[in-house]
Amino acid sequence: MTPIFLQKSLVEELKALFAGFCSTDDVVGKCGQVNIFPQDLPIAFGGDEEERVPYIIVRIDSGNIQELNQQERVEMILVFCVKSTNENRQGYLDVMNMIQRVKDRFFRKFRLGEYFFFEPPFEWAVQEEDTFPYFYGAVKMNFYCPAIILEGDLC
Incomplete structure (x- = not known):
């Protein structure tokens, strides 16, 4: 399983985790879709730039394998962005709530998918x-991918 499969699994997990996420923007708050993008924001051609917000970018940052037949350690970075037009500048609360939701998920259950x-x-x-009215945060996480096992005479 490659880091690309890890990224795809994490994107799907975050879509489920943030389904119906409610923001603290304005007095009544808003509930809706959090957009989840792999690696970077898509280029907007003629669309409304604000349609992407709120979003999470799921970025493959780096990885390493220390020894033969060992698991690959992959560092992932999640970038969070929300828009809060309220003049009290409380958009950071949404960012912190999103970070907490991810933290709760992975400290309760370390496994992501099968691998x-x-x-x-x-x-x-x-x-x-x-950057008012936009608020940003980020998370750095490590995941382990299955080992590639050496085959043949060199084993």
């Missing part, structure tokens, strides 16, 4: 720069 396993550390951050 992948989360292993701490779980690192997160929120953006310090003022």
Whole structure:
């Protein structure tokens, strides 16, 4: 199982995890779809840029295999973006709620699909720069992919 399959599994897991996510924007809040994108935002041709928000980007960052017949460790980064037009600048609450939802999921159940396993550390951050009305955060997570087993005479 390659890191690409890991990314696809994580995208599907996040779609299910954030189905019906409700934001704290405005007084009544909004519930709807969180867009999940693999690796980067798609290029918008003539569409409304704001239609993508809220979103999560599921990015393959790096990986390594320390020894033959060992699992591959893959570092994944999740980038969160929400829009909050409320002047009290509380959009960071949505970002933190999204980060918490991911943290709860993977600390309760390390397995992702049939083949992948989360292993701490779980690192997160929120953006310090003022990008009102957009608020950003990120999570760095490690997953293990199954080992590629050496075959033949060299075994």
